[in-house]
Structure formats: C-alpha cells, structure tokens
Amino acid sequence: MNTPNPTNAQEQQAEASRYALLLDWGTRVGVLALILSFAAYLFGLLQPHVPLEHLPKVWNLPVSAYLQSTGSPTGWGWLALAHKGDLSNLIGIALLAGCSLPPLLGLIPLYLKRRDYVYAGLCALIALVIGLVASGMLTGGH
Amino acid sequence: MHDVATRTPPTLAFLKQLRPPWLMLAILLALLLAGPVQAAGSVAPTSPLPWWFWPLALFVTCFFIGIVAVPAGIGGGTLFVPIIGGFFPFHLDFVRGAGLLVALASALAAGPLLLRGGLASLRLALPLALLACMSSIAGALLGLALPASAIQTALGLIVLGIVTLMLMSKKSEFPHVAQPDRLSSALGIHGVFVDGASGRAIDWQVHRTPLGLILFLAIGVMAGMFGIGAGWANVPALNLLMGAPLKVSAGTSGLVLSLVDSSAAWVYLNRGAVLPMIAVPSVVGMMLGARIGARLLHVLKGSVIRKMVITLLLFAGIRALLKGLGLWV
Numbered sequence: 001m002n003t004p005n006p007t008n009a010q011e012q013q014a015e016a017s018r019y020a021l022l023l024d025w026g027t028r029v030g031v032l033a034l035i036l037s038f039a040a041y042l043f044g045l046l047q048p049h050v051p052l053e054h055l056p057k058v059w060n061l062p063v064s065a066y067l068q069s070t071g072s073p074t075g076w077g078w079l080a081l082a083h084k085g086d087l088s089n090l091i092g093i094a095l096l097a098g099c100s101l102p103p104l105l106g107l108i109p110l111y112l113k114r115r116d117y118v119y120a121g122l123c124a125l126i127a128l129v130i131g132l133v134a135s136g137m138l139t140g141g142h
Numbered sequence: 143m144h145d146v147a148t149r150t151p152p153t154l155a156f157l158k159q160l161r162p163p164w165l166m167l168a169i170l171l172a173l174l175l176a177g178p179v180q181a182a183g184s185v186a187p188t189s190p191l192p193w194w195f196w197p198l199a200l201f202v203t204c205f206f207i208g209i210v211a212v213p214a215g216i217g218g219g220t221l222f223v224p225i226i227g228g229f230f231p232f233h234l235d236f237v238r239g240a241g242l243l244v245a246l247a248s249a250l251a252a253g254p255l256l257l258r259g260g261l262a263s264l265r266l267a268l269p270l271a272l273l274a275c276m277s278s279i280a281g282a283l284l285g286l287a288l289p290a291s292a293i294q295t296a297l298g299l300i301v302l303g304i305v306t307l308m309l310m311s312k313k314s315e316f317p318h319v320a321q322p323d324r325l326s327s328a329l330g331i332h333g334v335f336v337d338g339a340s341g342r343a344i345d346w347q348v349h350r351t352p353l354g355l356i357l358f359l360a361i362g363v364m365a366g367m368f369g370i371g372a373g374w375a376n377v378p379a380l381n382l383l384m385g386a387p388l389k390v391s392a393g394t395s396g397l398v399l400s401l402v403d404s405s406a407a408w409v410y411l412n413r414g415a416v417l418p419m420i421a422v423p424s425v426v427g428m429m430l431g432a433r434i435g436a437r438l439l440h441v442l443k444g445s446v447i448r449k450m451v452i453t454l455l456l457f458a459g460i461r462a463l464l465k466g467l468g469l470w471v
Binding site for chain 2: 008009012013015016017019020021023024026027030031034035038041052053055056059060061062063066067072073074075076086087089090093094096097098099100107116118119122123125126129130133134136138139
C-alpha cells in the first residue's frame with residue numbers, strides 16, 4: 001500500500017467539502033419546498049389543476065393520454081400554473097433535480113486555480129448536459 | 143398465573159414467532175397482493191378504491207422499502223419500480239418518473255455525508271458521471287417511446303438479472319490494483335480514505351478505466367429507461383472491475399447516481415411524466431424509512447434482510463415479466 005500524498009489528499013478534501021456544502025443546502029431547500037407545497041396541495045390550500053377525485057381515472061393512462069385528458073403542460077409550461085396545488089410541487093422537484101448544478105459550477109474556480117483544466121472541463125460539461133436537458137432542448141419538451 | 147402462550151390466539155402467537163424482517167416482508171407482500179393488478183397494455187383498469195387510499199398505501203409501502211433497502215445495501219429505487227409498477231394502479235410512465243426521484247432524493251440525502259467522510263471520490267465519479275448522464279437521457283427518451291408492455295418485460299428480465307447478481311457476486315473489501323491504467327493516471331484518479339473499522343488510512347487507485355467508462359454508458363441507459371437507479375450495477379463495476387475499495391465504490395456510486403438520476407429526471411419532468419401525488423409520498427416515505435433502516439442497521443441481521451430483499455425482488459421480477467408478457471394481468 002502506498003503512502004498517501006498529503007497535498008493531494010488535502011486538495012481532494014477541499015473539493016469534497018465545497019461540493020458537499022452546496023449539495024447539502026440545495027437538497028434541504030428542495031425537500032422543504034416539496035413538503036410545504038405537498039401539504040398545501042393535500043389540505044386544499046391551493047386548488048389543484050387536476051381535481052384529487054379525478055386522479056384515479058387518469059393516473060393509469062400513458063403520459064401522452066394523461067396530458068391530453070387533463071390539459072397538463074409539458075416542458076416549463078407548469079411554471080405559469082405553479083399557483084395550482086399539484087403543479088406547485090414541481091418547484092420542489094425541479095429544485096431537487098437541479099441541485100447538483102451549483103456544486104458542479106462551484107468546483108470550476110477551484111480546479112482552474114489549480115490549473116486542473118480537465119476536471120474544470122468535466123464539471124462544465126456535466127453542468128451543460130444537465131442544463132440542456134433541464135431546458136427541454138434535448139428532450140423536445142421546451 | 144396463566145402462561146402467555148396459552149392466552150395468546152394462535153394467529154397472534156404465530157406472528158410473534160416471526161422475526162421482524164420476515165414480518166416486514168409479510169406486511170409488504172400483503173399490501174402488494176391487496177392491490178388490484180393492472181394490465182400489461184397501455185391503459186390499466188381504474189381502481190374502485192377512494193383516491194386517498196393509493197397515496198397512503200404508497201407512503202406505507204415506500205416506508206417499508208426504505209427500512210429494508212439500507213440494511214440490504216441496495217438503493218430504494220431498485221425495489222420501487224418493480225414493486226409499485228407491478229402492484230399499484232399507476233401507469234409505468236409515472237412509476238418510472240417517481241422511481242428516479244426516489245433514487246435521486248436518496249442519493250442527494252446521502253451525498254454530502256459520504257463526501258465529507260471521504261467515502262465518495264469526485265475524481266472517480268466525474269468522468270463516469272459525464273458519460274452516464276448523457277446515456278441516461280437517451281435511456282429515458284427510449285423508455286418513454288417504447289410500449290409499456292415491452293418496458294415491463296425488459297424490467298422483469300433486468301430485475302431477475304439483479305437477483306442473480308446479488309446471489310452470485312462476490313465483493314472485495316480492498317481489491318489489489320498492481321498498476322493504474324494510463325487513463326486513470328492521466329486523470330489523477332486515486333485517493334485516500336480512512337477506514338472507520340480499522341482506523342487505517344487506505345491509499346487507493348483504479349485500473350481498467352476505459353472499460354469502466356463503457357460500462358457506465360450502459361448503466362446510464364438502464365437507469366434512465368427503467369427509473370430504477372443503478373447502485374446495484376455501479377458498485378460491482380467500481381469495486382470488481384475498476385478495483386476501488388468497497389466502501390469508496392458504494393460512496394462514489396451514490397455521487398454518480400445523484401448526477402445520472404438528475405439528468406434522467408429532467409426528461410420525465412419535461413415530458414409531464416412526474417405526477418406529484420405519486421412522486422411526493424414515495425420520496426417522503428422512502429426517506430423516512432431509510433432513516434429508520436439506518437438506525438436498525440446494527441440491530442437487524444444483514445444476511446436475513448438481504449435474503450428477504452432477494453425474495454421480494456424475485457417475486458416482483460417474475461410479476462413484471464409475466465405482466466409484460468400478458469401472462470399475469
């Protein structure tokens with residue numbers, strides 16, 4: 001077994017700490033938004049786009065038929081209807097699905113400072129892929 | 143004074159004899175069999191039960207899945223899709239969308255802890271995650287384009303494959319990597335972690351990186367297509383193929399999952415395949431169950447839980463396969 005390189009170990013710990021901090025906060029905010037919006041949806045504080053009693057008639061349909069039957073939006077169309085109880089939950093879900101972006105972007109300056117251009121590029125590429133798919137440009141859901 | 147056994151009804155006495163893990167399995171199976179089965183075709187029959195029954199049953203089922211998933215050492219998403227897809231009246235499109243969110247939430251919750259503990263390596267995760275992210279998008283698009291029966295059949299086969307993998311695969315705590323490959327050397331993929339059990343600082347490196355990258359491409363497709371997460375495939379690939387220590391493999395797998403599931407989840411979200419009434423009770427139930435599971439880690443016997451989960455997966459895999467083939471609808 002080799003002797004650990006202390007400089008390298010410290011560098012890796014610094015990357016991990018920064019990534020962990022940003023990921024932790026992103027996850028907390030996402031989960032909190034999810035729980036609050038679901039409570040508002042469940043207790044009728046926000047009127048849903050699809051009435052609760054109607055759900056058993058549509059949740060067994062393929063997604064295309066569900067969207068047609070309920071007039072639900074695709075892509076970011078839900079944002080315009082985020083005041084509706086059911087669609088407001090997508091805020092928390094979008095926060096959770098996007099909370100890896102700040103840690104990835106946060107690592108780039110750290111890697112650039114060390115002239116580790118490969119890992120700075122990897123972080124930028126992963127963030128680009130997630131950003132593109134989130135925008136709907138890769139999936140046709142824009 | 144009467145003996146307890148003489149006062150206890152036979153059914154209750156039998157239940158008392160059951161060990162907790164098997165009792166949990168019995169409850170889970172009872173819950174699943176209580177639900178109406180849905181057809182393998184595009185549209186499942188509607189349920190006569192009130193709307194609130196299903197989210198409640200979903201929450202309870204996910205709570206139990208969360209409890210057993212942690213001691214069994216697999217992600218909750220692996221159990222979620224075959225079980226909920228097989229026994230609940232929701233369309234598989236929505237089940238896969240929720241499954242990805244369940245796997246994502248679990249990976250996000252564990253990620254910071256694993257990183258701070260030195261058990262997840264960013265240098266190992268990032269190159270693999272880039273390829274797996276891209277292929278998971280392709281997998282998710284393919285999954286939403288294929289008919290439900292085809293996905294259900296393939297899911298059954300994959301789940302039975304996971305059962306085989308769980309039964310056959312051997313794990314290596316500290317694999318011997320004589321020499322790192324050129325790619326891993328160029329990328330500087332190596333690190334140090336302190337093993338909590340022995341207190342030793344372990345210096346690790348990896349080999350067969352190009353093969354690992356190809357394997358993660360395939361893993362990404364499966365994660366996106368079936369919404370089952372991919373911890374079951376990540377850990378053997380990192381540990382047995384690339385030679386990362388077992389604990390680093392498990393921790394890094396969670397980090398890769400958080401990025402891969404995030405990409406695939408956006409596809410489902412953009413296509414409207416995330417139904418909050420299915421996704422939220424599942425995520426919350428699983429997270430609460432996983433907390434209990436983590437606390438019970440030292441109390442429950444890991445081998446018993448593992449056997450129980452294999453039984454459950456075998457049952458769910460056969461169900462998915464037969465449902466997909468239209469033999470048990």
